[in-house]
Amino acid sequence: MDPVLKVTDLSKSFSRAGKKDFFAVDHVSFALMSGEILGIVGESGSGKSTIAKLITRLIDATGGKIEIEGQDITGLKGREMIPVYGKVQMVFQTPKGSFDPRRTLGDGICESLRNQGVPKAEREAKARALLEQCGLPGEFLERYPHQVSGGQCQRAAIARALMCDPKILILDEATSSLDVTVQKQIMELLQELQQKKELAYLFICHNLALVQQFCDRVIVLWDGKIVEQGLPDDVILRPKSEYAKRLVEAVF
Amino acid sequence: MNRPVTVRVQKVKKNRIRTRLFFFLFLAVILVLVSFFADQIVPYDPYAQDLGLSRQPPSPAHFMGTDQYGRDVFSRVVVGAKASVFSTLVLVCVTSVFGTVTGTLCGYFGREIDSVVMRISDVCLAFPGLVFALAIAALLGGGMSNAVIALAVISWPKYARVARGQTLALKNSDFVAAAKLAGDNSAQMILRHILPNILGPILVTAMLDIGTMMMELAGLSFLGLGAQPPVAEWGNMMSGGRSMLQTYPWLVLSPGVAIFLTVVTFNLLGDTVRDYMDPKNSGS
Numbered sequence: 001m002d003p004v005l006k007v008t009d010l011s012k013s014f015s016r017a018g019k020k021d022f023f024a025v026d027h028v029s030f031a032l033m034s035g036e037i038l039g040i041v042g043e044s045g046s047g048k049s050t051i052a053k054l055i056t057r058l059i060d061a062t063g064g065k066i067e068i069e070g071q072d073i074t075g076l077k078g079r080e081m082i083p084v085y086g087k088v089q090m091v092f093q094t095p096k097g098s099f100d101p102r103r104t105l106g107d108g109i110c111e112s113l114r115n116q117g118v119p120k121a122e123r124e125a126k127a128r129a130l131l132e133q134c135g136l137p138g139e140f141l142e143r144y145p146h147q148v149s150g151g152q153c154q155r156a157a158i159a160r161a162l163m164c165d166p167k168i169l170i171l172d173e174a175t176s177s178l179d180v181t182v183q184k185q186i187m188e189l190l191q192e193l194q195q196k197k198e199l200a201y202l203f204i205c206h207n208l209a210l211v212q213q214f215c216d217r218v219i220v221l222w223d224g225k226i227v228e229q230g231l232p233d234d235v236i237l238r239p240k241s242e243y244a245k246r247l248v249e250a251v252f
Numbered sequence: 253m254n255r256p257v258t259v260r261v262q263k264v265k266k267n268r269i270r271t272r273l274f275f276f277l278f279l280a281v282i283l284v285l286v287s288f289f290a291d292q293i294v295p296y297d298p299y300a301q302d303l304g305l306s307r308q309p310p311s312p313a314h315f316m317g318t319d320q321y322g323r324d325v326f327s328r329v330v331v332g333a334k335a336s337v338f339s340t341l342v343l344v345c346v347t348s349v350f351g352t353v354t355g356t357l358c359g360y361f362g363r364e365i366d367s368v369v370m371r372i373s374d375v376c377l378a379f380p381g382l383v384f385a386l387a388i389a390a391l392l393g394g395g396m397s398n399a400v401i402a403l404a405v406i407s408w409p410k411y412a413r414v415a416r417g418q419t420l421a422l423k424n425s426d427f428v429a430a431a432k433l434a435g436d437n438s439a440q441m442i443l444r445h446i447l448p449n450i451l452g453p454i455l456v457t458a459m460l461d462i463g464t465m466m467m468e469l470a471g472l473s474f475l476g477l478g479a480q481p482p483v484a485e486w487g488n489m490m491s492g493g494r495s496m497l498q499t500y501p502w503l504v505l506s507p508g509v510a511i512f513l514t515v516v517t518f519n520l521l522g523d524t525v526r527d528y529m530d531p532k533n534s535g536s
Contacts, residue, residue, distance in 0.1 A: 115435040
């Protein structure tokens with residue numbers, strides 16, 4: 001099977017006066033297969049979120065290559081990225097922060113289709129249907145972010161990400177700011193959607209238990225480098241690298 | 253037990269602010285209306301001279317008296333509102349729009365434009381405001397429109413700074429990233445997401461600026477760099493009567509009180525708008 005997302009030697013470095021460059025992401029390579037859930041774990045500052053931002057081109061890579069369905073997107077600019085955003089979408093860590101406080105959830109959810117020129121009635125019907133799939137009543141389209149709870153907002157964010165039928169969903173700590181019961185519901189929703197729509201997930205997380213339960217494969221990131229990768233059970237129960245051992249010990 | 257009380261206190265506070273807002277808004281609207289319909293309101297022709305009636309003290313016929321050429325001071329104060337209030341509003345509108353647009357663009361696009369424009373604004377801010385305005389007004393020659401231009405040059409950086417700072421803060425927020433992922437181009441991003449979210453602080457700055465600008469405009473006129481005689485404008489009316497302050501105080505006091513009341517009204521309106529916009533005071 002061909003990978004939907006392939007990252008080769010991806011790097012992001014910052015130059016520092018008088019010192020060697022600092023690598024936030026240091027020559028990272030991995031591939032995400034169609035319909036696969038790939039977990040990325042690591043402590044704060046290990047470069048997890050930077051990878052998410054690099055793949056979505058919110059920041060520019062300083063080296064390496066990002067391919068989505070065989071297309072090299074590393075050097076695409078502005079307008080050229082728009083079709084790519086139809087394939088990759090992201091769910092952010094802070095549900096409320098990812099919606100414009102002055103616009104309704106519906107505005108935010110429909111924005112991608114609005115930019116594609118889909119008529120209002122059509123895109124709203126789709127948003128309503130997706131919102132219901134994500135477990136929220138259609139009236140939530142009219143609500144403002146401050147009028148809904150964190151969990152509800154995150155469901156809306158998932159609906160928004162699915163509006164343009166992406167192949168890849170990047171979940172950047174998507175459940176970290178939610179309490180455990182809501183977290184469980186969101187995970188169940190994500191699992192259900194993944195099977196129904198054959199999505200590939202890049203699941204960025206620092207909760208090892210969640211990764212073990214949820215992911216097909218896992219990458220352990222430390223100091224911007226991949227220190228270990230494999231099946232979640234192998235990595236978590238039988239860690240080989242020094243850092244993965246420490247990470248696991250810290251949790252269990 | 254604690255929460256409902258706080259909520260109620262907040263609500264009362266919010267209502268009080270709203271009452272205050274409507275009160276000052278009402279006063280401000282009256283002032284603006286007076287300045288718009290000044291020509292219809294005045295009891296006498298503000299420019300008609302009658303030397304036989306010169307320097308009359310306040311009386312039922314001329315309740316702010318007459319000036320050295322026998323012109324009715326009240327009529328001149330009312331017509332002066334046209335110059336003062338109207339010019340100030342134009343000035344504040346133009347500078348706030350220009351400053352906001354440049355600041356937002358600088359904050360959003362960054363790089364070279366940002367450095368260049370911000371250095372220009374540094375230059376404008378480096379000189380003491382009114383002195384710089386004096387220099388520009390003197391360079392351009394007298395006249396109300398030149399005074400407005402001079403003050404515009406010194407006051408736009410303030411808005412550019414506020415807009416730029418707010419834009420920079422928003423640029424890194426998740427909802428802007430999400431909008432980018434939704435395929436927004438720069439224009440859509442700025443118009444839909446950035447501007448609506450930074451408008452609050454800009455509006456407050458503009459409201460608080462009205463009073464200051466009015467004073468500075470009157471100041472320039474007082475010094476002879478704004479409205480030129482015989483045009484009735486509060487600043488140059490005060491300047492014209494200055495030498496007679498001891499003997500015919502109404503010549504200076506009438507326009508002075510007009511400036512005072514107008515500036516106080518707009519400043520308090522600005523304060524109230526700021527309180528009203530402050531999320532800490534929102535009772536919902």
